Amino acid sequence: MKSPTLHDVAQLAGVSYATADRVLNQRGNVAAKSVTKVEAAVAQLGYVRNIAAANLSKNRTYRLAFVLPHRSNAFFGRMHDHLDQAKLHLKADRIAIDVIEFKAFEIDALQETLIGLAKAQYDGIAIVGLQQDRIKAPLDALRAAGTKVVSLVSDLPESCRDYYIGIDNNKAGRTAARLIGMAHAGAAGQVLVTAGSLDALDHFDRLHGFRNVLERDFPNLILQDVSETRDDPRLMRETLVQSLGQPHGITALYNVGAGNDGLIDALRVVGRPDRFCCIVHELSQPTRQALLEGAVDVAIDQRPEIELNRALAALRALLDGRPPPPSPELIPAIYLRDNLPDETIQ
């Protein structure tokens, strides 16, 4: 019942342990014939390297870095919290995590940080790929040195990373459109969309998907010009108070970006219109409250905790040189007031 060891493989292949080892770890200096024999034996026995033993012998501690924007908003706050919590558990598996913060949107600082990382000799890093162009060079340098790179939340060019963990923002936008469409039940309406910045890929993708579905399936919903609010609650509040404070025909509001505190504030000030549907992204204490009160109808949530867990699993697999474990596609959660997670967990 016990699983075969490399000794068993060597024996079956009719070679020495050393040769079998040379084959499996690609140390070179092996005849093609031996490679064939060993591979055959591996297949026949169904041998799988015992990773526990391997890591133990190498006395390996995986050193990982998570490069995230600092706690500038609730979303990144959740990421930090989750990592803090996970650290202890990961210790048992000899995984050490450093969380490296940078100021969102400050590209220079990020670039510096990444260059600095090269010295630190991390086995793998996970990075929220907000900025694209400027960080390509330092990432390439890291990868050339053997560091595995996983991009999180927002993707990087494929050449820059080994793996991407994140939702499909286009789908998220389409989903929002469908829900708003359904909520109109055939009636006509006007939809106001706000975004942080359309230069941000995720915001752009969401808007794109949203617009697509609206145009194709809900032609009597009119999309107004998109306001960019730079993810700033204050600006968001002003913009909305302006738009909703006067007579308007707006029947739905979709905020593609952050700054929901301002949005909720504004709805409190001007009052929620009668027939109205409001969709935002990311769950936080305020959006949660707004959902419960009925100010917001839907929150589409990336579930950053799950993304982080996936990133960890992916990095581990990459470092062990095995394929990532099978896991279904990441789907953003759709929260209504009725299916909110228990407060204790968040």
Add this chain to the structure above:
Amino acid sequence: MKSPTLHDVAQLAGVSYATADRVLNQRGNVAAKSVTKVEAAVAQLGYVRNIAAANLSKNRTYRLAFVLPHRSNAFFGRMHDHLDQAKLHLKADRIAIDVIEFKAFEIDALQETLIGLAKAQYDGIAIVGLQQDRIKAPLDALRAAGTKVVSLVSDLPESCRDYYIGIDNNKAGRTAARLIGMAHAGAAGQVLVTAGSLDALDHFDRLHGFRNVLERDFPNLILQDVSETRDDPRLMRETLVQSLGQPHGITALYNVGAGNDGLIDALRVVGRPDRFCCIVHELSQPTRQALLEGAVDVAIDQRPEIELNRALAALRALLDGRPPPPSPELIPAIYLRDNLPDETIQ
């Protein structure tokens, strides 16, 4: 930079390795004073047992059994598929999984199976807890023998299991109600609900949540008498053709249970009413198709793959005697035609 070993702990505590080991593995015969000293040292050093080394030394292969209904419907089919896929990956971690099938609703057979399991000496089992009363005794016997038990999808009495992995079906029902309510946009309507059997706890919970929200927040939606279709597509088809084939005022349909193939068939036959909202549970090839065609509006999906992954993680943690890894609450996915997962994955 390397993490402390038990030797370090013993040294700091001023006791021998053996004593430290006795404390950590609760072998008894240790003075309270020593326990204190060792615990202090553990805390001070932040010592965490190296699980790789521990398992290696025990030469432990976790033997797990997953007790599932056989592939009687798409949902359980997905579970089987996922486990098949996962088996290979788990081998590297010395986890061997046996999938043990039983015929859904045949309690005698299940009971027999469970009694048989006792001999097989599994370290842990995960079981879809469809039947409650009759399997309590054999489960108790298993647990008394040290086997860890995790219930999946549908819970068992707390005394029967160490852990439950599954969604909150009450929330799922409430969510369905909210979506149907939103889709009416204030208009009145009549809602038809079908269930497999209200004796099944999950169906019951969903209905309960559904009814709650409807009554409280959408008083002008009338809930018709619930039809029980025994999760049988044929019966479902007949029932619906009957109800929808004649003049009716039905504006929404919610199927709490299985048998969606029959439901979809029926909608094809009688045609989908004009203003209509249809919600089902679980994604499968047919429901996927129905979503894309617009016959069904929403599919609430348990994501059994994720539940299985969680169950695995939970069992591992239980067997290693450590707390389960932090992971956010399980939320059923809400699928519209726009956010379906890529076909390749499912």
Add this chain to the structure above:
DNA sequence: TTAAAAATGATAGTCGTCAAGCATTTTGAT
């Protein structure tokens, strides 16, 4: 044929924990 190069075999120490057994010291009750 011969020398160099390539391939292979044999072996031993390492990682951190577990699980023993046995010797020794300390403690507590009489």
Add this chain to the structure above:
DNA sequence: ATCAAAATGCTTGACGACTATCATTTTTAA
């Protein structure tokens, strides 16, 4: 003070893979 019981110390051999060294054999090229 004496003796048994309890607590502690000490040591050793797994577990499976990794890594390195060195000796030996086989292959290849001149």
